Amino acid sequence: MRRKTEMVRSTCCVVLLLLLSVAARSASAIMDGLLPNGNFEEAPDKSQLNGTRVIGRYAIPQWEISGFVEYIGSGQMQGDMLLPVPEGAYAVRLGNEASIQQRLTLTRGMHYSVTFSAARTCAQSELLNITVTPEIGEVPIQTVYTSSGWDSYSWAFKARRSDMSLIVHNPGVTDDAACGPLIDSFAIKTLQSPPSTKDNLLKNGGFEEGPYIFPNTSWGVLVPPMDEDDYSPLSPWTIMGYTKSVKYVDAAHYAVPGGARAVELVAGMEAALVQEVCTVPGRSYRLEFSVGDAGDGCVGSMSVQAYVSHGSVKVPYESQGRGGNKRGVLEFTATDKRTRVVFVSMAYTMKPDGTLCGPVVDDASVVGVHSHRRLLL
Missing domain, CATH: 2.60.120.260 (Galactose-binding domain-like)
Known part of the structure; x- marks a missing residue:
């Protein structure tokens, strides 16, 4: 009888320790x-x-x-x-x-x-x-x-x-x-770490993964420039610049070309959006992306320049400040195992109240040209 009681106590202790362990693990996961x-x-x-x-x-x-x-x-x-x-x-x-x-x-x-x-x-x-x-x-x-x-x-x-x-x-x-x-x-x-796929070598090309946006705010979230070793809130996209930022915007308060999030290039040529992708030297690829305005009253002649390998394309966009977008396309041949994709606004634009604004970039993709053509078929 004594041995049976000790076994019951031992089992209870194990169960208690397991419950405490589960509770500790659940407490360690911070809520967004x-x-x-x-x-x-x-x-x-x-x-x-x-x-x-x-x-x-x-x-x-x-x-x-x-x-x-x-x-x-x-x-x-x-x-x-x-x-x-x-x-x-x-x-x-x-x-x-x-x-x-x-x-x-x-x-x-x-x-x-x-x-x-x-x-x-x-x-x-x-x-x-x-x-x-x-x-x-x-x-x-x-x-x-x-x-x-x-x-x-x-x-x-x-x-x-x-x-x-x-x-x-x-x-x-x-x-x-x-x-x-x-x-x-x-x-x-x-x-979360967004993966690349055979349909898109760019990770997080739609910018759906990014920093927390307060649901009751209508001004987006700035992503400041960072050192190369820093981890980006828009990972694996990084922001290159000195003091200027890009703005992360949501579909609840802005015109977004696709999905629920996009990036507004609010600092002209002083901040660039950058990501490196794995490529095969000598192979042809196709970069596609959307350029538009955020529907936030940013009016004027805008343009986004995209740089990939030794090629570049400039996509002009005449904004009425009410939303809308167009597609940019660039075919290129990779010269290295890693190829840098860069987006930068080529103009400085201001709203009537004097605040900086700019074009929106969204839905970016890089695919092998042959893979892309098979998708069209």
């Missing part, structure tokens, strides 16, 4: 969407505020702060300047060398994209350092792409561990510590 208190609507206790400055290191629920950090309410003024709050009633401002961070529970080895909103205040040239150790990136916020004064940005990384910290740091040093950028609305998304 807003981070806990990612929009800062849960306010610090009034005892933790000195005017707008946050005093306590853990005063903002779910966050840890360092340095000169302010809690800014919607409609708040700084001198004669209205401070823009991207979403809801509150945002956070980072002063000189200030930072804010939150612990994340992730799935080790997976790739993630962080989306957040930011605005310049009184400093003319600002950037933010985004870190999830050992990954670190710089997000320039010097150029404003909306008339509201703030934009949503994205940044991607690979989870090296299951428990990591997202750190947002303002490296700026200005005469006025209160001239740092405003930040708001932090969300996360797990990125």
Whole structure:
């Protein structure tokens, strides 16, 4: 009887351990969407505020702060300047060398994209350092792409561990510590690795896989330029440039040539969309893609130049700002085992409110010429 009781206890312990293991694994898979208190609507206790400055290191629920950090309410003024709050009633401002961070529970080895909103205040040239150790990136916020004064940005990384910290740091040093950028609305998304197929050597040619877009926003998400070693929120597409970005847009708020997502080239020749594909030297291929406008009031003569191998094609598009698109085609012969595909806008276009805009690129494909002809048959 005693032996039977011990066996029952042992079995119960094993079952309990299995349940705890399953619970731990399910807890490690972070859900796509807003981070806990990612929009800062849960306010610090009034005892933790000195005017707008946050005093306590853990005063903002779910966050840890360092340095000169302010809690800014919607409609708040700084001198004669209205401070823009991207979403809801509150945002956070980072002063000189200030930072804010939150612990994340992730799935080790997976790739993630962080989306957040930011605005310049009184400093003319600002950037933010985004870190999830050992990954670190710089997000320039010097150029404003909306008339509201703030934009949503994205940044991607690979989870090296299951428990990591997202750190947002303002490296700026200005005469006025209160001239740092405003930040708001932090969300996360797990990125999947889209495959290439025999029908399309380009991966993610329709741009369906990309950073999180807030469903209640109508301004898209900027994908900033990145170093070659960085992981892109639009992987495997990368953005080549210095400080300018491209804009990731959705069909719910923009005219998209195909599917639910596309890319608007909003920075003229200062930012290019790039991907390398595997090719066979001497073999012929065909590049096809859509060029149009996002239906966002961007009016004017636009054009997209596509470069592949030693060839290029320029696709002009006369935009009325109400949507529409046309196809671009380029046949080329590969000269290497890897061939770079590049899209760049050849003109700078502005809306009547003075904000930058540009042509939309979507539905890009590269196929072997013979394979393409068989598909037509």
